[in-house]
Amino acid sequence: MIKIALMGHGVVGSGVAELLEDKSRELEHKAGETLSCAKILDLRDFPDTPYADRFTKDFNEIVSDSAIQIVVEAMGGLHPAYEFVKACLEKGKSVVTSNKELVAEKGSELLRLAKEKNVNFFFEASVGGGIPIIRPMHLCLAANQIDEIYGILNGTTNFILTKMIKEQMTFQDALLLAQKLGYAEKDPSADVDGVDACRKICILASLAFGRQIYPREVYTEGISKITLEDVEYAKNAGYAIKLIGQAKRLSKDKCCVLVSPAFVPIDNQLSGIDDVFNGVLIKGDAAGEVLFYGKGAGKLPTASAVVADIVHIAKSSHTSLSLTWEDSNADSVADISTYENAFYYRLRGSISPKKAEELWGPLTFLSRKGQPADEIAFLTGCMLQARAAAIEQKLGGQTEILGKIRLLA
């Protein structure tokens, strides 16, 4: 029998407890051992659950119980999750986490510690909810150098954008609906400002490029400035606006990583990924493009990924030494000013199309129903971010930038 402790009985933790209980026979068959949830750490009381007797408020009851082999961290946040996970690894317990902030900030250190202690630190649920992506990237694509990853990594923002595109709902109304349906938090900033997607692309980039990519190094832009006008221009030109996390290998030691809204061509597979679904495209040098698609959030999808990690640990008699990455050499992420792509602009003011072409070069002009006489919208050619910024400086005070969105490069 393998004894497991859960830290955190929120959305994900309660899903893990439920799956371990409800599917105990199937899981025993798959793991080759009984998986028993022995303790659950939470500051709240849950007297109505079938495992009410297993709750504790004292972390020491978990860390100092030598019979507990696997600890699931589903508390979220960096502290005290980091301290608790570190203490469990130091005591020789394997840890499974769904906490993307923890992995994005402390992944290299915790992976190194797990290796030293000959245990596992697994985090399949930290990216893409129920979509298997960490283990497929690390094991199934082992023969590949991964050169590029890009995708929709946040369900809440994808739901909001889908409502704006398909039902012409405003950003504010779509956000309220997302909150009502329980997708977005009361404070939705981590989703809406791109912070959550940033942590996830950092984890995937760290795994692909072999060194820790920290969220603070990554240019991150959210979706709160996107309007229905932008959505309409995009649609008329054959694009859908999506929040995209992207990481590209530039050389042995450099990569570019960013999170921003992007015009995605409708013939790109990501443009059809709607609602709370996530989709991630990975380009390997042997396998080519591989698309991962599924529910990126939610209680049971995320718990499914956690339980898969538990089963993997239970089945393997040794540590997964290869699931690791180095700490970063501070300048491995290239500066955003050096990134190249085309842009969509929406301007209001006295600027004429001719003047715009003098500044940006040849442009594709876009139109929409009810377009005011003093509004122009266009797509530029491919250019350095630095050049786009320099051109914007040349616009006189009579012209206002109402919208600027990258085209997926």
Ligand code: HSE
């Ligand atoms: N808030 C996240 C999302 C949950 O909407 O995708 C899963 O990380």
